[in-house]
Amino acid sequence: MRVTLSDRDRRFIACFEDETGATARDCLVDEEGSEDRVVFLVAAGEMGQAVGPDGRRVRSVEETLGRSVALVEDADTPEAFVANALAPAAVKHVTISEQGDRIAYAEVPEADRGAAIGRDGRNIETARRLAKRHYDIDDVQLT
Structure with missing residues (x-):
């Protein structure tokens, strides 16, 4: 993009x-x-x-x-990109859904959910904005 x-x-x-x-x-x-x-x-x-x-x-x-x-x-794949964008949270796995909207589902351990979300949701919102700009991913969700 x-x-x-x-x-x-x-x-x-x-x-x-x-x-x-x-x-x-x-x-x-x-x-x-x-x-x-x-x-x-x-x-x-x-x-x-x-x-x-x-x-x-x-x-x-x-x-x-x-x-x-x-x-x-930066990363070469959308999955690695989303994982990097959610750092310092430990992301176990990222799956990209192509059915309808492109949604990245990031599997994050319960202990790291706060780090992935960030204060006032800033970290996950940054991940969403970057994923949209670079890989046309409509949303990033934690599982």
Whole structure:
């Protein structure tokens, strides 16, 4: 799918890439809730570079942008993508239903459901938005 980025999103990605040396494939700005948050979709295999030693690179991006930053690692399959988007929750298995709407069903242990959902539903909503933008998945549901 083709993702359209605003000028602000492109500026945020340029800042992220300059600070970390990692490639950002997408950027979502979450301005709801108590704090502004920017979610970067990091190229597969570049998560360690993006975070940096002891998280220094990602903290530098947070200081530069004045917002909290969350990272999601890209993946080659929609199932792996949804699992990455729900991290740090331990996702056991993801199934994509093609009957009618495309829905991703993520099997998450009860102990990790809170992490998958996130405060005020932010994590699962981010997973839904990214899955829609990159794999045309209409919904992400936990099982």
